[in-house]
Amino acid sequence: MILGHIGVRKGSKGVPGKNFRMIQGKPLVDWSLDMLFAHPQVDAVVVSTDDEEIYAHAVAKGALDIGLRPAALATDTAPKWGVWQHALEASEQALGQKVSAFLDLDCTNPLRVPDDITGALSLFESDKPDMVMSVCEARKNPYFNLVEPDETGALQVSKVLPGGVWARQSAPKVYEHVGCVYVVAPEYLYSAKTIYEGRVLPFEIPSIRGFDIDEPHDFGLVQYLLGELNAGRL
Known part of the structure; x- marks a missing residue:
């Protein structure tokens, strides 16, 4: 069973409310959430968040009901690894079974295409690493x-x-680490303390799909690129 995950904090210093802000006709989070629901290899979807509105939105669309993220994991300094560990454990309890792969998509990186997920999962299955992480050439x-x-x-x-x-x-x-897609072995996620303790393999994507929304001006750039991508020009 492959578990799709999106982590979404309520607060954002750079762009307040960015994760639920509309972009190209739908909330930013839905560019990742809809892709998980539509992907044929993803068996269940979970959203880890401290935002009540986003949580209710995700559960209404079919995400697992695991409750809001604990306050200790909703701070500016909370590590992604701890958020992933909590989401995996809560999801396995909700599902009543173990999962075979933990697939994470960054909400702020909406330019991925379905083949990015498929390719990362294929690399994870064929090479059996502890983790696959998307990158682009620096x-x-x-x-x-x-x-x-x-x-x-x-x-x-x-x-x-x-x-x-x-x-x-x-x-x-050298590569830039981008938040397009991560695939993690559950046993590694439970046992390791940080991302790079084990064998982490790069899954390279074109740099044009590696843009992340961190600042207000990023919305305009990504909005334009999404339009180009959906028109088949990227």
């Missing part, structure tokens, strides 16, 4: 054009290789 590279100040305040390349890297194409490939 726009900036720490071996080439990411810099940081040294103890004197002078800028240095963040990651130095012998002889240096003088062309972007020569730099080792």
